[in-house]
Amino acid sequence: MSGKVASENIPGRHGLNPSADAFTLARATRNELETRSLGNDLAVMLGPGDVVALIGDLGSGKTVLVRGICAAFGCAEQVTSPSFTLINEYAGTVKIMHCDLYRLTATDQLSAIGFNDLFSDDCVVLIEWAERAGPLLPYPRYEIVCEHGDSRDERVFRAAFVESRSDSILPAT
Numbered sequence: 439m440s441g442k443v444a445s446e447n448i449p450g451r452h453g454l455n456p457s458a459d460a461f462t463l464a465r466a467t468r469n470e471l472e473t474r475s476l477g478n479d480l481a482v483m484l485g486p487g488d489v490v491a492l493i494g495d496l497g498s499g500k501t502v503l504v505r506g507i508c509a510a511f512g513c514a515e516q517v518t519s520p521s522f523t524l525i526n527e528y529a530g531t532v533k534i535m536h537c538d539l540y541r542l543t544a545t546d547q548l549s550a551i552g553f554n555d556l557f558s559d560d561c562v563v564l565i566e567w568a569e570r571a572g573p574l575l576p577y578p579r580y581e582i583v584c585e586h587g588d589s590r591d592e593r594v595f596r597a598a599f600v601e602s603r604s605d606s607i608l609p610a611t
């Protein structure tokens with residue numbers, strides 16, 4: 439991704455870090471198909487070893503975006519929200535690990551589900567409700583904020599490549 443985009447609507451929302459004021463990409467979508475297409479586009483910059491933290495409310499389009507990313511790696515049809523297992527593995531042209539931490543109640547559960555062992559040079563890791571992993575989320579990583587837009591089916595996505603704590607949009611932990 440290239441070029442910086444101001445994140446004028448972000449400060450303060452979801453308790454995110456207001457000092458992280460620039461995103462590399464911002465895009466609004468009007469329907470699910472456009473979000474899948476965006477995911478497909480974002481996948482171009484992803485490869486083994488990459489981590490994507492997805493942050494946003496219920497229904498904001500995180501899983502749809504994941505499906506789009508997975509489509510680019512040939513494994514979209516397997517994608518469901520890993521609500522009970524918390525982690526799903528998909529075999530595409532690249533191995534994809536898909537986590538959903540919504541049901542996580544304490545960060546010490548993460549080691550029990552194998553979260554720390556997820557990150558390796560041989561897979562792409564996509565994490566919904568990533569903020570719940572707090573300091574266990576590794577750098578560098580992509581952070582993607584997903585939000586409801588003004589109309590029912592509008593969603594707004596903002597993405598940044600984050601190399602260290604100071605660039606993160608997540609609240610300090």
Ligand SMILES: Nc1ncnc2c1ncn2[C@@H]1O[C@H](COP(=O)(O)OP(=O)(O)OP(=O)(O)O)[C@@H](O)[C@H]1O
Nearest residue numbers: 467468469470473496497498499500501502591593
């Ligand atoms: N522009 C859009 N992009 C993505 N999804 C959309 C859009 N417009 C409507 N939708 C609908 O919104 C819902 C998004 O659901 P999705 O499961 O992706 O959300 P989520 O952020 O993963 O939620 P959760 O936190 O519950 O996992 C779907 O039902 C989808 O059809």
Ligand SMILES: [Mg+2]
Nearest residue numbers: 500501519566
């Ligand atoms: Mg989801």
